Amino acid sequence: MSVIAIIGAQWGDEGKGKIVDLLAEQADMVVRFSGGDNAGHTVVNQLGEFKLHLIPSGIFSTKATSVIGNGVVVNPRGLLDELDALKQRGVDTSRLFISDRAHLVMPYHILLDGLEEEARGGKAIGTTRKGIGPAFADKVARLGIRTSDLLDREIFRERLHTVLAHKNTILTKVFNADPLSEEEVYSEYCRYGEILAPHICDTTALLEKALSDGKQIMLEGAQGTLLDPDFGTYPYATSSSPLAGGGCLGAGLGPTKIDQVLGIFKAYCTRVGGGPMPTELEDEIGASIRECGHEYGTTTGRPRRCGWFDAVASRFSTRVNGYTQAIITRLDVLDTQPALKICTGYEVDGKKIDSFPASAATLEKCRPVYEELPGWQTPISDIRDFTRLPLQARQYLSRLEELIACPIGVISVGMRREQTIFKRPVW
């Protein structure tokens, strides 16, 4: 038996989709545990290229059970679109299960996400406008509606009636927007409930059984540690925990059950949306990384902000997740760079610091202190053996390993599954 958690170690988009897809070949169960359809995982496999938002990347495995855990907020319309697209391309979706405790993204969440962003003006978070923040806010405010509510029309009607009255007051009185029709939302969501009912169950029971049968379970993270509402660049953060600790809560298993926590780091940094990013490069190097790495959002298509590897933020990420191994992705994107910089500290108000500040305002003022290493300037995507990587690439990796305080187990050198170098086994 083995349980591994795959965690985004930076600001999301670290290439978790490829790693999960690759490791899912040996998994018996893959569980998404946080976020919602704000996530976007691009998976390239023998069936082609897929963009997943809610469905675990393990869906392509011929044996794995895929689970959307209680920690995920589910937009049923988006989920059904994703299911249809997969079915049309011959993917078997019958082994997908959705927690009966997962909260639903409702139409008012999406409206409010947009209206709240508009109201923030220049201080907008740059959310994906998928209703994620408002859905998680309702979960803790005890105003949420869960997938299990869809299974009983009377319960759903009553719950919707109460909650929608409250939401319509906010829509009309605070934002001067039109109210939503209870009848329309009710019938739309009843339809979703009917279609999704065979997939909705107590997924903790599935996990318990898999654990007692000695199965291999993968907890699939979404977003990244630096977007965590506690440890990320608050308030420029998402609304559920992408951390390994969030994996226990959002899947429904205890911390003692997790054997390995894999931190997925890109060989450089990217970020989408607002908020501080000390190593951002607003020059031609940043643009060349963006073009080489096709750094555009999977969910929103927005160009990602690109910059050098931030070892201060990364070490903090190791601290709050307890990684047992690091996986470095997209090393090949740096192939053409003559020199590479790694941020090893920050300078703020004339002082040098080497810790990741709590305040986004302080981080905004931080100037990166860099160490420079030579680039390798040769293509590495066809290399499969660590010892065959150019010396400069090995030096770069070894410095990252030291700085993030965690051994590197796997290196990804391309989009395809086989473009991967294993230094040590994962399962």
Ligand code: IMP
């Ligand atoms: P939200 O999660 O849509 O509320 O957005 C909050 C912040 O998290 C914004 O800066 C988004 O750009 C960012 N974000 C949300 N999901 C992802 C993701 O999957 N990858 C990268 N950034 C994300």
